[in-house]
Amino acid sequence: MSGNNKHHISYGTYIIVWLALLAFTSLTVTIAGVNLGRYTLFIALSIAAIKSALVINIFMHIKFDEPIFKVFLGISGSTLFIIFLLTFFDYIYR
Amino acid sequence: MANEIAVKNFYQQSTNKHTGILSWLLTKDHKRIGLMYMMAIMSFFVVGMIIGLLMRLELIAPGRTIMNAQTYNTLFTLHGVIMIFLFIIPGLPAIFGNFFLPIQIGAADVAFPRLNLLSWYIYMIGATLVIVSLFLPGGPIDTGWTFYIPYSIRSTTNVSMALFAAFVLGFSSILTGINFITTVHRLRAPGMGFFKMPLFVWATYATAWIQIIATPVIAITILLVIIERAFGVGIFDPALGGDPILFQHMFWIYSHPAVYIMILPAMGVVSEIIPTFSRRTIFGYKQIAYSSLAIAFIGYLVWAHHMFSSGMSDTARWIFSLLTFIVALPSGVKIFNWVATMYKGSIDPQPPFLWVMNFIFLFSIGGLTGLVLGSLATDIHLTDTYFVVAHFHYVMFGGTGTIFFAALHYWFPKMFGRMYNMKFARIAVVLYFIGFNMLYFPKFIMGYMGMPRRYYDYLPQFTPYQRISTIGSWILVGTIFFIFGYLIHALRKGKKATSNPWGGVTMEWHIPSPPPLENFKTIPTVTHEPYDFSQLKEMKNE
Amino acid sequence: MSDHQEAAVHQLHRDDAGARMGMWLFLFTEVLLFGGMFLVYAVYRYQYPDQFHLAARELNTTLGTLNTIILLTSSLTVALSIAALQNGNKFLSLILLSATLLFALTFMVIKYFEWTTKIAHGIYPGSPELLTKPNGQILFFGLYYVMTGLHGLHVLVGMVVISFMIVFIARDKVTPDNYVKLENSGLYWHLVDLIWIFLFPLFYLIQ
Numbered sequence: 049m050s051g052n053n054k055h056h057i058s059y060g061t062y063i064i065v066w067l068a069l070l071a072f073t074s075l076t077v078t079i080a081g082v083n084l085g086r087y088t089l090f091i092a093l094s095i096a097a098i099k100s101a102l103v104i105n106i107f108m109h110i111k112f113d114e115p116i117f118k119v120f121l122g123i124s125g126s127t128l129f130i131i132f133l134l135t136f137f138d139y140i141y142r
Numbered sequence: 143m144a145n146e147i148a149v150k151n152f153y154q155q156s157t158n159k160h161t162g163i164l165s166w167l168l169t170k171d172h173k174r175i176g177l178m179y180m181m182a183i184m185s186f187f188v189v190g191m192i193i194g195l196l197m198r199l200e201l202i203a204p205g206r207t208i209m210n211a212q213t214y215n216t217l218f219t220l221h222g223v224i225m226i227f228l229f230i231i232p233g234l235p236a237i238f239g240n241f242f243l244p245i246q247i248g249a250a251d252v253a254f255p256r257l258n259l260l261s262w263y264i265y266m267i268g269a270t271l272v273i274v275s276l277f278l279p280g281g282p283i284d285t286g287w288t289f290y291i292p293y294s295i296r297s298t299t300n301v302s303m304a305l306f307a308a309f310v311l312g313f314s315s316i317l318t319g320i321n322f323i324t325t326v327h328r329l330r331a332p333g334m335g336f337f338k339m340p341l342f343v344w345a346t347y348a349t350a351w352i353q354i355i356a357t358p359v360i361a362i363t364i365l366l367v368i369i370e371r372a373f374g375v376g377i378f379d380p381a382l383g384g385d386p387i388l389f390q391h392m393f394w395i396y397s398h399p400a401v402y403i404m405i406l407p408a409m410g411v412v413s414e415i416i417p418t419f420s421r422r423t424i425f426g427y428k429q430i431a432y433s434s435l436a437i438a439f440i441g442y443l444v445w446a447h448h449m450f451s452s453g454m455s456d457t458a459r460w461i462f463s464l465l466t467f468i469v470a471l472p473s474g475v476k477i478f479n480w481v482a483t484m485y486k487g488s489i490d491p492q493p494p495f496l497w498v499m500n501f502i503f504l505f506s507i508g509g510l511t512g513l514v515l516g517s518l519a520t521d522i523h524l525t526d527t528y529f530v531v532a533h534f535h536y537v538m539f540g541g542t543g544t545i546f547f548a549a550l551h552y553w554f555p556k557m558f559g560r561m562y563n564m565k566f567a568r569i570a571v572v573l574y575f576i577g578f579n580m581l582y583f584p585k586f587i588m589g590y591m592g593m594p595r596r597y598y599d600y601l602p603q604f605t606p607y608q609r610i611s612t613i614g615s616w617i618l619v620g621t622i623f624f625i626f627g628y629l630i631h632a633l634r635k636g637k638k639a640t641s642n643p644w645g646g647v648t649m650e651w652h653i654p655s656p657p658p659l660e661n662f663k664t665i666p667t668v669t670h671e672p673y674d675f676s677q678l679k680e681m682k683n684e
Numbered sequence: 685m686s687d688h689q690e691a692a693v694h695q696l697h698r699d700d701a702g703a704r705m706g707m708w709l710f711l712f713t714e715v716l717l718f719g720g721m722f723l724v725y726a727v728y729r730y731q732y733p734d735q736f737h738l739a740a741r742e743l744n745t746t747l748g749t750l751n752t753i754i755l756l757t758s759s760l761t762v763a764l765s766i767a768a769l770q771n772g773n774k775f776l777s778l779i780l781l782s783a784t785l786l787f788a789l790t791f792m793v794i795k796y797f798e799w800t801t802k803i804a805h806g807i808y809p810g811s812p813e814l815l816t817k818p819n820g821q822i823l824f825f826g827l828y829y830v831m832t833g834l835h836g837l838h839v840l841v842g843m844v845v846i847s848f849m850i851v852f853i854a855r856d857k858v859t860p861d862n863y864v865k866l867e868n869s870g871l872y873w874h875l876v877d878l879i880w881i882f883l884f885p886l887f888y889l890i891q
């Protein structure tokens with residue numbers, strides 16, 4: 049059968065990733081309670097990015113799937129980034 | 143092929159057990175779906191054209207002629223919505239992409255045939271919604287096809303319904319894009335490397351990416367406006383603190399790339415037709431292939447050139463103006479490569495080739511006037527005038543619309559197995575050229591003189607130009623009906639087409655006209671470069 | 685041409701990697717769809733930073749955190765159920781999928797109470813109470829309802845999809861050597877989770 053996902057991930061790996069996700073969640077909630085001024089948003093988003101990297105790589109198997117999928121992910125991610133960047137050229141300099 | 147006669151074509155065979163109309167409505171065959179799109183899209187094109195004619199008739203004399211201002215408002219909105227969302231965006235990919243993309247890469251069908259049929263139904267639902275929105279109480283939408291805030295929140299016409307229709311149509315476009323990308327990645331025949339794909343496939347592939355990545359943005363924007371109208375949520379409405387310019391950003395984040403959804407497949411068709419009729423391999427194959435991707439990418443960076451006078455920041459204005467000039471480069475690469483291909487080729491000026499010549503002329507005018515509008519200072523003077531109307535008709539209609547006819551003339555024998563009248567076709571090219579320029583060139587002059595767009599009335603000094611334009615519209619539309627006439631006639635009475643009437647070498651010319659249901663008897667193995675005309679001799683002996 | 689050949693060609697040859705590719709492409713469109721909303725959010729937060737802080741105080745962080753944990757766990761159970769099916773354990777796979785469904789339902793119930801309390805306090809789009817607030821807060825709550833609402837809609841769709849998977853597995857339409865449908869449903873569910881991972885800090889954690 050063509051292209052069946054050959055790589056099997058063990059139950060244990062999934063559970064470890066899940067624990068990590070929970071840990072990051074409590075981390076971000078804790079940090080939100082501390083006043084870090086302008087870094088708050090940056091830290092919150094960084095943690096969200098780490099969490100989503102875990103989900104995408106392990107839960108969604110992109111790490112073990114066809115390499116081209118990563119290219120696709122890069123394309124859509126960078127598009128989103130560009131859209132934000134260019135739009136903010138308007139708002140920041142208004 | 144010796145046993146060609148024995149091969150039943152896809153009209154005689156169906157992918158399902160039904161016969162008659164059901165064998166079409168339930169088909170999963172990409173060729174039939176392509177033809178179903180063709181029926182639908184051409185019908186809407188005719189409707190849009192007739193609305194265009196009516197608007198031109200209103201403008202034949204100053205003051206009220208055949209309609210009032212509100213009717214004119216709804217007509218230009220409908221004309222825009224139909225032409226953009228129902229004709230020009232789906233036109234080339236959904237008809238010719240569906241029919242020829244799988245064949246050109248040596249595949250039996252697209253990757254998801256059922257999804258393909260679903261996309262057609264979604265398209266039809268979207269189109270139906272547009273039509274229904276005309277007749278519901280509230281009346282037809284009058285915001286212009288750009289749906290700008292805040293008027294689109296305040297207008298009491300059926301804006302939400304029409305917006306929802308655009309949302310649904312976008313969904314259809316996305317699904318087609320997903321289908322084509324997967325097809326290109328997964329179903330290429332053995333030997334058909336990425337750099338052996340015909341350039342039409344490359345262009346359609348790049349287009350599919352734009353469809354996937356840009357359409358969701360307009361989808362959400364539209365949805366937000368609908369929600370805003372329905373529940374009074376504050377999102378774009380300035381009365382609640384919202385920013386109408388943000389709507390414009392999001393609208394053009396899609397709608398600028400959308401002009402590349404319109405033009406890229408057209409450029410792909412040009413890259414097919416020119417080598418075939420020059421008997422010469424395309425010059426700079428890789429550059430053209432890459433420039434498609436480059437256009438798709440850079441096309442993302444320029445959207446706010448539609449907003450120079452909207453009130454966005456000066457920094458954004460010059461950045462977007464600069465970026466706009468950069469996007470002209472890959473288009474320039476293509477034009478040079480096409481011309482270089484023709485150079486020293488043995489040109490055979492058959493109708494499809496003449497249509498391409500028409501395209502190059504009209505599209506160049508459209509493209510060059512685009513630079514006038516892309517530079518900040520001149521745009522401030524010309525924005526929202528007839529200059530813009532002329533510009534976008536030259537690129538969209540003169541560019542993609544003309545190539546629509548080129549593709550039709552190029553692939554007609556393959557799709558229907560018949561030839562049309564060559565003499566009529568040559569006459570049509572000339573009449574089209576005359577009508578088109580009469581219709582739209584005066585609009586450049588009027589725009590330059592200050593005639594604003596979207597007005598049903600004008601100052602007396604514009605009368606001669608408006609009149610030429612209206613007469614041009616009669617010639618153009620007459621020609622288009624003439625084309626439909628001889629093509630429909632050819633469907634029944636035309637000479638039988640051979641499998642390769644033009645001497646093309648891409649995959650579709652290796653199989654009978656019209657193609658058999660399964661396209662290829664066995665999935666072929668590709669050995670030649672895509673435009674290697676030395677195969678022609680072998681093909682004759684096949 | 686024989687009937688045999690017709691059947692052979694149009695018989696969809698199975699291509700799991702192709703099916704997954706289609707699904708990923710679809711997910712990217714979802715990402716960009718929500719991306720558009722995040723852009724709106726970003727612009728307004730940039731324009732009204734203080735109002736956003738004030739308005740966010742009114743959201744219940746505890747419930748938000750709880751829902752985050754629930755959704756993360758539901759993602760785990762989906763992933764595990766695929767692994768279980770790969771290992772040939774149909775029963776475990778069904779149990780885990782049902783658990784996912786249960787978590788999803790809990791998420792929606794909590795969301796329901798969150799929304800109804802807000803509405804009971806007179807904070808909903810177009811409410812007189814809300815309209816007395818400054819513009820930045822009106823926008824914040826507008827976005828709150830729209831973004832969590834659209835996300836909730838995706839949760840509901842996901843629940844329907846997972847229910848179908850449960851039926852398919854039970855009826856052996858999805859089996860240990862043909863489970864790409866389940867994989868794709870899992871991908872969709874993870875996406876729903878991913879979006880929440882960003883919604884959560886942006887709405888509940890900006891004190």
Ligand code: HEM
Pocket residue numbers: 191194195197198218219221222223225226229230285286287288531535538539543594595596597615618619
């Ligand atoms: C027979 C052919 C056509 C005629 C006679 C025609 C004529 C017109 C006229 C008179 C206007 C209104 C100008 C104004 O008052 O501002 C207009 C607008 C427009 N046309 Fe056409 N047109 C034709 C074909 C097309 C095609 C093929 C396309 C697209 C591919 C197209 C796209 C548009 C768009 C987008 C607008 C702007 C609508 C708006 O302002 O919201 N037209 N056209």
Ligand SMILES: [Cu+2]
Pocket residue numbers: 397398401444445447448
């Ligand atoms: Cu543009």
